[in-house]
Amino acid sequence: MTQKPRWGELEEEDDGGDYDYLLPPKQVIGPDEHGLKKIIEYKFNDEGNRVKITTTTRVRKLANARLSKRAVERRSWPKFGDAVQEDVGARLTMVSTEEIIFERPRAPGTKAEDANASGDPLAQMSKGGAVLMVCRTCGKKGDHWTSKCPYKDLAQPTETFSENPNPSDSSATGATKGAYVPPTMRAGAVRTTAGADMRRRNDENSVRVNNLSEDTREPDLLELFRPFGNVSRVYVAMDQKTGMSRGFGFVNFVRREEGERAIAKLNGYGYDNLILSVEWAAPRAN
Amino acid sequence: MRPILMKGHERPLTFLKYNRDGDLLFSCAKDHTPTVWFADNGERLGTYRGHNGAVWCCDVSRDSTRLITGSADQSAKLWDVQTGTQLFTFNFDSPARAVDFSVGDKLAVITTDPFMGLTSAIHVKRIASDPADQVGESVLVLKGPQGRINRAVWGPLNKTIISAGEDAVVRIWDTETGKLLQENDKDIGHKKTITSLAKSTDGSHFLTGSLDKSAKLWDSRSLTLIKTYVTERPVNAVAMSPLLNHVVLGGGQDASAVTTTDHRAGKFEAKFYDKVLQEEIGGVKGHFGPINALAFNPDGKSFSSGGEDGYVRLHHFDPDYFKIPSI
Numbered sequence: 349m350t351q352k353p354r355w356g357e358l359e360e361e362d363d364g365g366d367y368d369y370l371l372p373p374k375q376v377i378g379p380d381e382h383g384l385k386k387i388i389e390y391k392f393n394d395e396g397n398r399v400k401i402t403t404t405t406r407v408r409k410l411a412n413a414r415l416s417k418r419a420v421e422r423r424s425w426p427k428f429g430d431a432v433q434e435d436v437g438a439r440l441t442m443v444s445t446e447e448i449i450f451e452r453p454r455a456p457g458t459k460a461e462d463a464n465a466s467g468d469p470l471a472q473m474s475k476g477g478a479v480l481m482v483c484r485t486c487g488k489k490g491d492h493w494t495s496k497c498p499y500k501d502l503a504q505p506t507e508t509f510s511e512n513p514n515p516s517d518s519s520a521t522g523a524t525k526g527a528y529v530p531p532t533m534r535a536g537a538v539r540t541t542a543g544a545d546m547r548r549r550n551d552e553n554s555v556r557v558n559n560l561s562e563d564t565r566e567p568d569l570l571e572l573f574r575p576f577g578n579v580s581r582v583y584v585a586m587d588q589k590t591g592m593s594r595g596f597g598f599v600n601f602v603r604r605e606e607g608e609r610a611i612a613k614l615n616g617y618g619y620d621n622l623i624l625s626v627e628w629a630a631p632r633a634n
Numbered sequence: 635m636r637p638i639l640m641k642g643h644e645r646p647l648t649f650l651k652y653n654r655d656g657d658l659l660f661s662c663a664k665d666h667t668p669t670v671w672f673a674d675n676g677e678r679l680g681t682y683r684g685h686n687g688a689v690w691c692c693d694v695s696r697d698s699t700r701l702i703t704g705s706a707d708q709s710a711k712l713w714d715v716q717t718g719t720q721l722f723t724f725n726f727d728s729p730a731r732a733v734d735f736s737v738g739d740k741l742a743v744i745t746t747d748p749f750m751g752l753t754s755a756i757h758v759k760r761i762a763s764d765p766a767d768q769v770g771e772s773v774l775v776l777k778g779p780q781g782r783i784n785r786a787v788w789g790p791l792n793k794t795i796i797s798a799g800e801d802a803v804v805r806i807w808d809t810e811t812g813k814l815l816q817e818n819d820k821d822i823g824h825k826k827t828i829t830s831l832a833k834s835t836d837g838s839h840f841l842t843g844s845l846d847k848s849a850k851l852w853d854s855r856s857l858t859l860i861k862t863y864v865t866e867r868p869v870n871a872v873a874m875s876p877l878l879n880h881v882v883l884g885g886g887q888d889a890s891a892v893t894t895t896d897h898r899a900g901k902f903e904a905k906f907y908d909k910v911l912q913e914e915i916g917g918v919k920g921h922f923g924p925i926n927a928l929a930f931n932p933d934g935k936s937f938s939s940g941g942e943d944g945y946v947r948l949h950h951f952d953p954d955y956f957k958i959p960s961i
Contacts (some may be wrong), residue, residue, distance in 0.1 A: 410737035418698065427719040430667065441676040444920070444947070448953055450906075451917045460800070488705045553866030 371398065379407045392607025409584045527615055530628070553580075553601040555610055556629040560584065561620035573599045573620065598629055637920060638676035641947040642666070642669045647940025649691045650744070650929035653698040658715075659929070659938055661946050664688040668703050670715065673931060673938075676845075676948050680718045684711060689892075691732045695739040697884065704730035704739055710744045712765065721765035728752050732785045735761070736792045737837075741773065743795055745783040754783050758809065774812050780807060785831035787840070791853050796854065798828035798842055806857055815856045823859075824850065829869060833934070835876040843869035849883050852932055863907045865914075871927050876935020879909040879960055884925030884939055902940050904928060908960060915958055920947050 371390040377383040415423070426528050427434070434440065483494050557569065566582045573583045584597035601607040607628070615626040643663035651660045652673060657671040667681045668689050687707030694701050694715065701713040706729040712722040722731070733923030735742050742761050748754045756776040762768045781800030789796050795807045795816065802824040806816040824844035833840045839860060844850040845868040851861040863881060871884040885904040902924055903917040923942030930937045936950040 419655040422657060422698065422716075425679060425716055427678070427680055428716075429669075431669075431678045431680045434678065440640060440642050440678050441671075442639045442641070444639055446636075448635055448637055448918060448920050448949070450635070450952065451903075452958075453914050453916070510898045534665065581815050606784070611777055 349451045366485050383407045415548050449466045453593050527611070527627070530630075548555070553607045554629040555601065556596060556626040556627055557599060557614075558627075560593060560595050560597055560623050560624070562595065564593060564597070564620060569597055569599060573601075573610055573615070576601070576610040576613070578602040635949055635951045636731055637918075638948040638950075640671055640676050640678070640948060642671070642678055642946070643667075645688070646923070646942040646944060647927045647946060648689060650927040650938055650940050650946065651694055652929050652931055652938075654696050654713075654932060655695045655698065656932040658694070658698060659941060659946070659948070660690050660692050660694055661927075662689040662703065663940070663944070666705070666707075668692055668701070668713075671946070671948075673948070674811070675938070676910070676946075680712075682713045682718050682720075684713075684720045687729065690730070691734075692732050692740070693735045693845065695735055697739075700735075700739065702735060702744075702761075704733040704734045704744055706730075708746075708749075709779075710742075710759075711846070712761070712768065714765075722768040722770075724757075724759060724770050726757070728754075731782060732787075734787045736788045736836030738792070741788075741792065743786045743788065745786045745797070745799075747782050748780075753777055754779060754781065756783060756786050756795060756807070758795070774809065775779065776812055776814075778809050778814060778953075779803065781827075784829055785842075786826070787831060787833055790837050794854075796831070796840065798831050800827045800844070802826055802828055802844065804831075804842060804852060804857065809858050810883065818852070818857055818859070824909055825846065826868075830872045830928075831929075832872045832874055834874055841872045841881055843872035843883060843885070845869070849881065849907075851881070859913050863912055865905055867901045871925055871939070873930045873937060874909070874930040875930050875934050875937075876932055878956070878958075880915065881907050881909050882928050882930070882937060883907065884928045884944075886921075903939065904937070910960075918949060918956075921945065 356446065375388040376385070377388070383406050385405050387405070387406050389401045389403070390398060391401065393399050415461070483492055496524075517600060560569075564584060566584050570579055570582045578601065579599055580602050581600040585594040586592065587594050599610070601610065611626045611628065614624055617624050617626075640661070643661065643665050645664035647661060647663045649662040652658065652666050653660070659671045660668060661671065666685045666687060666689065667683050668685070669681045670679045671677065672679055682701065682703065685703065685705040685707050687705045689705045692701060692703040699715055700721070701715050702710060703713065704710045708729055708766045709727050710724040710726070710730045710733055710749055711720055712870050713719065714721055724744060726746045729747045730744050731747055732745040733742060740761055743757045744757045744759060746752075746755050746757065754777070757772040758774040758775050760769070776795070777796065779799060779801055783797050783799035785799070786795055788794070789806060795806065795809055796804065796874055798804045802823045804818040804823065805814060807813065808815050820961055824842065824846050826846035828844045830843040831840055833854070837854055839851055839853050841849055841851050847865055847868055848864070848900040849863040849869050850859055851871050852859060861884060865883055865885070869885040869886045871930050873882045874902055875881070882904050884904045899908065902921040903919040904925055905914060906916040906918070907913065908915050918939075921939065921941035921943055923940050925941050927940035928937065936948060938948045940946045
C-alpha cells in the first residue's frame with residue numbers, strides 16, 4: 349500500500365488527479381486448460397490507497413460443449429422446404445419482448461424457511477397459539493418478523509432511535525439542545541416540582557405530541573412510544589363533531605426518565621410525513 | 635426468461651418433438667407442413683411438404699435421419715430429416731393419429747382413427763434401413779379400443795405397446811402375439827379422454843394427461859398408478875423433465891370456449907409439478923390459447939410449448955429454475 353502522492357508534490361499533469369500511470373499495467377493470465385482466466389488490476393481506492401484487484405473467471409464455450417459432433421454438422425445443413433426462400437421481413441422467430449417469469453405459487457424460498465422455522469423454538473411457540481411474532485413495522489401478528497416485513501421500505505425505520513445511543517447526560521437531565529424546556533422542568537427544578545401533589549394523575553409524566561397526522565390513532569402512538577419505556581396511557585385528541593384527529597395527543601410514562609428519553613428522541617422525528625414536536629404536557633390550567 | 639416465439643404455423647400446434655441430441659425441434663400443426671427448428675435459437679431449418687391434412691404426431695429416429703409423421707390425410711409419411719424429401723407413404727383407410735419409432739428404429743407404431751364405419755386400430759410397420767426396400771404391409775394390427783387412440787408408444791425392450799385414447803383407458807399390448815396384456819384399473823384411471831402420453835427418458839414410467847383435469851404417472855411394466863397430478867383445467871399435453879423431478883402439464887379450457895373468456899381466466903399456462911410430492915411448483919404463462927403440445931429438451935435446460943394460438947414458445951430456463959428445492 350502506497351500513499352497517493354499529494355498534488356503539490358507532483359509535477360503538473362494535464363489530466364490532473366489521474367494517477368493511473370503510477371499503477372502497474374493490467375495483467376491477463378490464461379485462460380488455462382480448465383478455462384480459468386485471471387485478470388489483475390490495480391487502482392486507487394477512495395482513501396488513496398493502492399489496491400490490487402484479482403478477478404478470476406471461468407471461460408466456457410457453452411454452445412460447443414453442449415452439442416455433439418452430429419449436431420454441429422446439422423447446424424450447417426442447408427435450409428429446405430419453405431425455409432429456403434424466407435423473406436427477411438417474415439420474422440418467424442422472435443424473442444419475446446415480454447419477460448416471462450417462472451411463477452411460483454409460493455414466494456421463492458418460503459418453503460425452505462418453513463423448514464428452518466420448525467426447528468426454531470420461537471416458531472414452535474407461535475404455532476402453539478401464543479403470538480410472539482408481531483411485526484413492529486406493520487403490526488401484523490404471527491405473519492412475519494419485523495425484519496421480513498414486506499412494508500419495511502415504506503415505513504420509518506423504528507430502530508434508529510434506539511440504536512444510536514444518546515449521550516446519557518443530556519437525556520437524564522432532559523436538557524436537549526435547542527428544545528425549549530420550561531424552567532420548572534429544568535435539571536435543577538425537576539426534583540422539587542415533579543412530585544408535586546398538585547398534579548392530577550393523568551398529568552403525571554405526560555408527554556404532549558403535536559403535529560400528528562390525521563390517520564394516527566392511539567395504537568400507533570403506543571407503538572411509537574413503547575420502545576422508551578412503560579406507557580401507562582395514550583390519548584389522541586379527537587374532534588367531537590367530525591370524529592377526526594385534532595393532530596395532537598398525550599402519552600403518559602410510568603417513569604419520568606422514560607418520558608425524557610422519548611422527548612429527546614422523538615422531538616423533530618419524522619412520522620407519517622410530518623415532523624413531530626414532542627414536549628412535556630403543560631399542567632392543566634385550573 | 636425471454637421465450638423465443640416461433641410463428642411458422644398458421645394453425646394450432648398439435649405436437650412437438652426434440653431429437654435425441656436436443657438440437658432440433660420438430661413441430662406438427664393442423665396446417666399441413668411439419669417444421670423443423672434449431673432448438674437453441676429457434677431458427678427455422680426446414681419444412682416437410684407433402685401432407686394434405688392436419689399432422690397429428692411425429693417421431694424422429696435416434697440418429698436424427700428419419701422423421702415419421704401421422705396425418706389426417708389418411709397417411710403416415712417417412713421423411714429424410716436433412717432434405718425434407720418424402721421417402722415413403724403408408725396409406726390407410728382412416729386418418730393416422732399417433733406415430734412412434736421403436737427402440738432401434740426398426741419398427742414403427744401408427745394408430746388410425748375410427749372413420750366411416752372402420753374402428754380404430756394400431757398398426758406396427760417394419761422400417762427398412764434403406765428406404766428403397768420399404769414396404770407398406772403391417773407386421774401387426776391391433777384392434778379393440780373404442781374411439782380414437784390418441785397416443786401409442788413402445789414399452790420397454792419393444793415387447794409391449796402402450797396405448798391411450800378417447801376411452802380413457804391405458805392399455806398394454808404384447809408386440810409378439812398382439813394380445814392385450816393389461817388394462818388400467820377403472821377406479822384409479824382417468825375419467826375422460828386421455829390426450830397425451832409421455833415416456834420418461836429411461837422408459838420405466840410414463841405420464842398421461844387427460845381432459846378430466848389430471849395427469850397420472852404409471853409404471854411401464856406393471857401399469858401401477860404411481861402419482862396423480864390434479865390441476866384446474868383439462869390437460870392437453872404433458873412432459874417430464876429429464877433432469878429434475880418435474881412434470882409439466884399444459885392445457886387450458888376447451889378451444890371452443892376460448893373466445894368467450896379472458897385469457898387470464900383460461901389458465902393457458904404450462905404448470906410445473908413436483909414429480910414426487912405432486913405439488914405445484916410453478917407456472918409459465920404466455921400462450922393466448924390452450925397449450926396443445928409440450929416437449930422437454932433432452933438436456934432438461936429448456937422446454938417448448940405449442941398452443942392453439944399457432945405459436946411455439948421455446949423457453950430456456952433461468953438459473954433460478956434449477957435452484958427450486960426438491961427432495
